[in-house]
Amino acid sequence: MxxxxxxxxxxxxxxxxxxxxxxxxxxxxxxxxxxxxxxxxxxxxxxxxxxxxxxxxxxxxxxxxxxxxxxxxxxxxxxxxxxxxxxxxxxxxxxxxxxxxxxxxxxxxxxxxxxxxxxxxxxxxxxxxxxxxxETAWDENGRPQLRDRIGWWHQHGRGPRSLAPLSDEQLSARVRRASDVGVHRAADEWGWSSEVLSGWRRLWSAPAxxxxxxxxxxxxxxxxxxxxxxxxxxxxxxxxxxxxxxxxxxxxxxxxxxxxxxxxxxxxxxxxxxxxxxxxxxxxxxxxxxxxxxxxxxxxxxxxxxxxxxxxxxxxxxxxxxxxxxxxxx
CATH class of the missing domain: 3.40.50.1820 (Alpha/Beta hydrolase fold, catalytic domain)
Known part of the structure; x- marks a missing residue:
């Protein structure tokens, strides 16, 4: 800083x-x-x-x-x-x-x-x-905004300072994985802490x-x-x-x-x-x-x-x- x-x-x-x-x-x-x-x-x-x-x-x-x-x-x-x-x-x-x-x-x-x-x-x-x-998790038609949310939580949601963003290739791979096995199971594979995973689960279950x-x-x-x-x-x-x-x-x-x-x-x-x-x-x-x-x-x-x-x-x-x-x- x-x-x-x-x-x-x-x-x-x-x-x-x-x-x-x-x-x-x-x-x-x-x-x-x-x-x-x-x-x-x-x-x-x-x-x-x-x-x-x-x-x-x-x-x-x-x-x-x-x-x-x-x-x-x-x-x-x-x-x-x-x-x-x-x-x-x-x-x-x-x-x-x-x-x-x-x-x-x-x-x-x-x-x-x-x-x-x-x-x-x-x-x-x-x-x-x-x-x-x-409102950040879902678009107006109820579709999950996987690319935006995975990218944001990787970069900004995991500690006191932002990390480098995922490359396009890495982000696309995570989006495909979340689409295939679900957002929670996929996140379990990304090495996130239990606190971050708790917030990730809260994201997808929060009411509008x-x-x-x-x-x-x-x-x-x-x-x-x-x-x-x-x-x-x-x-x-x-x-x-x-x-x-x-x-x-x-x-x-x-x-x-x-x-x-x-x-x-x-x-x-x-x-x-x-x-x-x-x-x-x-x-x-x-x-x-x-x-x-x-x-x-x-x-x-x-x-x-x-x-x-x-x-x-x-x-x-x-x-x-x-x-x-x-x-x-x-």
Whole structure:
């Protein structure tokens, strides 16, 4: 790990005494706070932190329990609500009076959602969210996502630090074996520890997240970014449909890595010229009344607000025209 030179260490004591660690990036005069909790190495997200700092936010990025610099045992999808509450409460105490935004992509979107169940925040900004164990294990048609899950658990699910990914040949062989003999028997042959195998079994038996029960009481504004080619596309749509507060959905021709998944140079160029996903974020922050860049598009770039707290809007990037299409969906 190479510590970021423009950040300082940050630590929070969890309810059970585990020390949860990360980094904080500070603007000269913070106007808001954003919190991201990730299993992939908090220090790796310096570019994201600097983008938030440029918008006037104090940016706190933490390693989740059992990963990288944080104490405890790594058990994917099991400890994020209580740990998230502990971190949010301390961050609130450190920055009284400032609006707090929870953000993150993929697993980090899950951590944000779970923290929002435990504490009230001003807004959430989520990208390509992994809602829970079952939603990562099965696609919308009930088919097992063997390649993605075997690859993820090999690389990220087996200890405090990520391992090198399997080669395409190795991964294909494991997928074939799991298809032939079942996911549990196949995993018994891969040399995983009993703790990892326990988590693997839990993955395939977990129930789907009841979105109404889990998030039905949340009224914070939500910016939800998904991708036309992301394997969590349908699950993100379910979350948007279930959200009770204002939600702005962002769609475009990308996958799980967002714009990095666009292979067409012309489309990438058009997206940059149209302000990119960050431009939509800036407009949404302005429209929601949260701090953003002085150069942000005016709030009028988004659809006019509807009455009540259940306003639903959408931005869709059109690769053919290079323009954003804004619409009110409810």
């Amino acid at each position: 190479t510590p970021p030179r423009d950040a300082r260490p940050h630590a929070v004591l969890a309810e059970d005494g585990a020390l949860l660690r990360g980094w904080v990036w500070e603007p000269a005069e913070p106007r808001g706070v954003v919190l991201i909790r990730t299993p992939y190495g908090a220090w790796r997200h310096g570019d994201t932190a600097r983008a938030w700092v440029g918008r006037g936010y104090r940016c706190v990025i933490h390693d989740v329990r059992g990963r990288h610099s944080s104490d405890g045992e790594w058990r994917p999808y099991l400890a994020e609500r209580s740990d998230g509450r502990a971190v949010v409460e301390q961050v609130r105490a450190e920055s009284p009076g400032l609006p707090l935004v929870l953000s993150g992509g993929s697993y980090a979107a899950h951590t944000a959602l779970e923290a929002a169940r435990a504490v009230v925040v001003e807004a959430l900004v989520l990208q390509v969210p992994a809602l829970g164990l079952a 997240v009841d979105l109404d029960r889990a998030y039905g009481a949340l009224l914070a504004p939500l910016l939800l970014i998904r991708g036309d080619h992301d394997f969590f596309f349908t699950h993100a749509g379910r979350l948007a449909a279930a959200w009770r507060g204002p939600v702005h959905l962002v769609d475009g021709p990308w996958g799980h890595r967002l714009a990095a998944d666009i292979d067409d140079d012309d489309v990438r160029s058009r997206l940059r010229s149209a302000g990119g996903i960050g431009g939509v974020l800036d407009s949404w922050l302005a429209e929601t009344g949260l701090p953003t860049r002085a150069s942000a598009l005016p709030a009028s770039a988004l659809p006019a607000p509807a009455s009540g707290r259940s306003r639903r809007t959408r931005s869709a990037f059109e690769p053919e025209t290079g323009r954003w299409r804004y619409e009110r969906t409810a």
